[in-house]
Amino acid sequence: MNIIGLLAQLFAIALALFLAPLLTGWVNQCRAWLQSRTAPPLLQPYYMLHKLFNKDVVLAHGASSLFRFAPFIVFGCMVLACAIVPTLSTDLPFAPAADTIALVGVFGLARIFIALAAMDVGTSFGSLGGRREMLIGFLAEPALLMVIFTTALISQSTSVATIVETLAQREFAIYPSLAFAGVAFTFVSFAENARVPVDNPATHLELTMIHEAMILEYSGRHLALLEWAASLKLYAYSCLGLALFFPWGIPNGDSFPALLAAIPLLVFKLAIGGSLLAIIETVNAKMRIFRAPEYLGTAFLLAVLGLLVRLLLETRV
Amino acid sequence: MDFFILMLGFPLVSGLLLTVFGERAWAPNLNIVASLGTFLASALLTVEIVAYGPRFAFGEMFFIDSLNVFFVSLTAFVGLTTSIFSSPYMKNEQEHGRLSIPRLRLYKSMFQLFMFTMLSALTTNNLGVLWVAMEAATLTTVLLVSLYRTPASLEAAWKYFILCGVGIAQALFGTILLYFAAERVLGETGNALLWTHLVEVKGQLEPTIMALSFIFLLVGYGTKVGLAPLHNWLPDAHAEGPTPVSAVLSGLLLNVALYAILRCKVLADGAIPGGFAGNLMMGFGLFTLVTAAFFLSRQKDIKRMFAYSSIEHMGIVTFAFGMGGAVANFAGLLHMTMHSLTKSAIFFAVGHATQKTGTQLMEDIRGLIKINPVIGWGLMLGTLAILGMPPFGVFASEFMILTHAMKYHPWATPILLTALGVAFAAIFGKVQPMVFGETHAKPLPHAPAITPVFVHLSIVLMIGLYIPPYLTRWFHEAARMLG
Amino acid sequence: MSAVPFSAQIINLFASVILLLAFAMLGQRRVMPLINLFAYQGLVLAMSTAVVAFTTHQHHLYWSAGLTLLLKALLLPWILHRLVRRLNVKWDVESLIAIPTTMLVGVGLVIVAFNVALPISQLSNTITRGTLGIALATVMLAFLMMITRTKAIPQVVGFLAMENGLFLAATSATYGMPMVVELGIALDVLVGAIILGVFFFQIREQFDSLDIRNMEKLKDS
Secondary structure, three states, X not given: OOHHHHHHHHHHHHHHHHHHHHHHHHHHHHHHHHOOOXXXXXXXXXXXXXXXXXXXXXOOOOOOHHHHHXXXXXXXXXXXXXXXXXXXXXXXOOHHHOEHHHHHHHHHHHHHHHHXXXXXXXXXHHHHHHHHHHHHHHXXXXXXXXXHHHHHHHHOOOEHHHHHHHHHHOOOOOOHHHHHHXXXXXXXXXXXXXXXXXXXXXXXXXXXXXXXXXOOOOOHHXXXXXXXXXXXXXXXXXXXXXXXXXXXXXXXXXXXXXXXXXXXXXXXXXXXXXXXXXXXXXXXXXXXXXXXXXXXXXXXXXXXHHHHHHHHHOOOO | OOHHHHHHHHHHHHHHHHHHHOOOOOHHHHHHHHHHHHHHHHHHHHHHHHHHOOEEEOOOOEEEOHHHHHHHHHHHHHHHHHHHHHHHHHHHHHHOOOOOHHHHHHHHHHHHHHHHHHHHHHHEOEHHXXXXXXXXHHHHHHHHHOOXXXXXXXXXXXXXXXXXXXHHHHHHHHHHHHHHHHHHHHOOOHHHHEHHHHHHOHHHOOXXXXXXXXXXXXXXXXXXXXXXXXXXXXXHHHHHOOHXXXXXXXXXXXXXXXXXXXXXXXXXXXXXOOOHHHHHHHHHHHHHHHXXXXXXXXXOEHHHHHHHHHHHHHHHHHHXXXXXXXXXXXXXXXXXXXXXXXXXXXXXXXXXXXXXXXXXXXXXXXXXXXXXXXHHHHXXXXXXXXXXXXXXHHHHHHHHHHHHHHHHOOOHHXXXXXHHHHHHHHHHHHHXXXXXXXXOOOOOOOOOXXXXXXXXXXXXXXXXXXXXXXXXXXXXXXXXXXX | OOOOOHHHHHHHHHHHHHHHHHHXXXXXXXXXXXXXXXXXXXXXXXXXXXXXXXXXXXHHHHHHHHHHHHHHHHHHHHHHHHHHHHHOOOOOEOOOOOHHHHHHHHHHHHHHHHHHHHHHHHHOOOXXXXXXXXXXXXXXXXXXXXXXXXXXXXXXXXXHHHHHHHHHHHHHHHOOOOHHHHHHHHHHHHHHHHHHHHHHHHHHHHHOOOEHHHOOOOOOO
């Protein structure tokens, strides 16, 4: 491991930390425009993080140490996830560790801790949110894995870096399987990131909320970390989606000029992705929580179909 | 004059004419005259084919050899007798208020068009057109099954349409696979579905594809034959449709579907070594026979019971053709003929019986011999014939099939015998009290046409006692074609 | 991978869309969207056939494509739309079938179909050989739809979708059947649909609904 590589990796992480709240802000802004509201400033998430970090933490009486550690663990998991998803380059020091199954595991770890912490205090809202989060996760993870297997079949490897390299450097060809996987991935991302058809990120007190219900007891820097982690998760998913389905333009070197050149492209792709996300969120209504299994079932089905189509149409040629 | 064109032309033209003029008073007579014309043309065609050998018509579109001309003459004959039978029968139905005049028109035109589709299915040389004609035969009969518009008849017709639709779709997939296999040998010409071309290259067809194709074709056309477990539509359609329709469905449509399977079997046998197609047919045949035999005893409706009897006999015939070889094929063809004649005779008798007593429930039909001795004896003799009693022709064919099975497939003999025994007990036990017993029914407004019943039965009897050498030669020729 | 010509990729893409639409139909509860999905399937089928015709210079396939477009994408959906409006069954919603279970069974069928079709498509040398599995899968999914639905119109849509699958099979294995056969099949489908239309009215007259569950009287005691 050379020092340049390490620096490049650190740079990528720093960029993730910086861009993630910005992406959330951009999505919120787009949503506001689409709904004919006056948009909050683009930097609103930063203001909020700043405000929350400066506030004192109020802990519930029954809170255990798990409740206090959970935000750090979740935040750590998300930073790790952002570090191993190739955003700027496929040849970073963390790349060998960047196995897709491990990535799903990292997300799963974060989910378990946030759900446990939500139940820790013992409020009804917290445990309700925690249980729903586990339900969604239990259905979303297989679908996500199927999506990843489809891409892994194409590149004959489960390493994210290898997948992205294969996909980015192949000649142009239409992969029906990737189309299926892409749609399935979109479905899963919406569920995982508590976006509209499954959860509503804008509301704070509603009986059907999931993510907000879990973090209701948090305050101060803990809440800041969790909010930041949520932004990072959205960022990680967006980058994963971009890397798997629109990988063009990700260099595989670790030289700084190449890295720097990749930034504008990444920002551009994220901006497009964010506005698309806002559009989809606006045109859809939130569905009943009991419809979520069917929704995620569809995602799973699509991913499996992608896998099958891949095996049938694209292997023996 | 080309008899072939006449044979196809009569039903087509009269069917179209009856669509327009079907409500006129002379329409039933036109129906009979057209059927007579079809029959005469097919009889003359038969003489021509037996004398001069196979021939084509319309280029290579149609092909007539001694195998299908046999089915053609059988179809035309039963069509003729059915039209004679249906003339007073349908008038009685009209008097009873079960049918209106427009529905009678529908019946007559559809009957002729149905004859047309079956005759084209039998004579076409193109296996794709065979499929099209088979599907068209379903379409023409589906409205006939629901002719009474009662809930039960609609249900029966719906089931018939959906199940046969599904079945026929499987057959189309089989046909596509067959075309695929043929195209590899014959090239991308339009000839790759022509049977005469296929049979020349049958040894070169890819066995894997042919095996799969034959499975699909057997299941698909088998649905129409009434092979278990896809036979569910058959009893319903027979029981709820008008009796002449039951007679032609049982006596003819099942034969035509089986004919389609036979044509495909010849190709499959050529392509696949080891008797794959035959074994498959034997298995299906036995299973059908056993299923039908055990369902027979549970029937309450007389037409349903005889529909199950048709399934049973189709099972026997499928088994016979599955065994293959000159004797078994001969017996299969003979049995098919005997079954067609006997079963349609039974349905004619049953039609009159139900009309007289006003019910199809067997426990309510009693003492037919007192209401009308002719019908009573007709039903009794028909039942004895279909149960394989000597000296009727069914006995001869069943006997041949049984002895052949004992010789080459002894394991099947106990199954065959048990099933036949069960069927015998079930049918005879139910028909006997219907014929002999007490009753108080009134006579019908229109005298029933009894002649067809006895014409059929006397032919069956004659063949049981003595098969003319002309017929033997012809059957042997047809059996030889089946390999 | 580069051996796949571009047109084959397009055809594969279309075939995948047809499969996707077959699944969407399997999962659709309402009548009108179901008919629309069927129309889209016909449209995609016609486009895919046209691409095959263009690539392989099989001129009769243009006719098939046109026939498909006319019949399956326009005429039949139009007839069905009219029927639904005339019979006023627009709000007929399937309630009792477990869609997710059906979907899982459907995935199983797709796997079976792909395996059955694999040895055959390996023998084929057409540009479309890969799609034979998809065609068989579409047939099987339509079949599944027919047996799981309780309303008459979805059953019929299933029946017609099965025909779509068979058509795709014919195109993918052999570049279509001879023209006379294809015309005959199209005619049969059309007449069948019309007869079914007549049938719907008869059923409604008798049962006051198009629910097939009313029609379970005929059984062997």
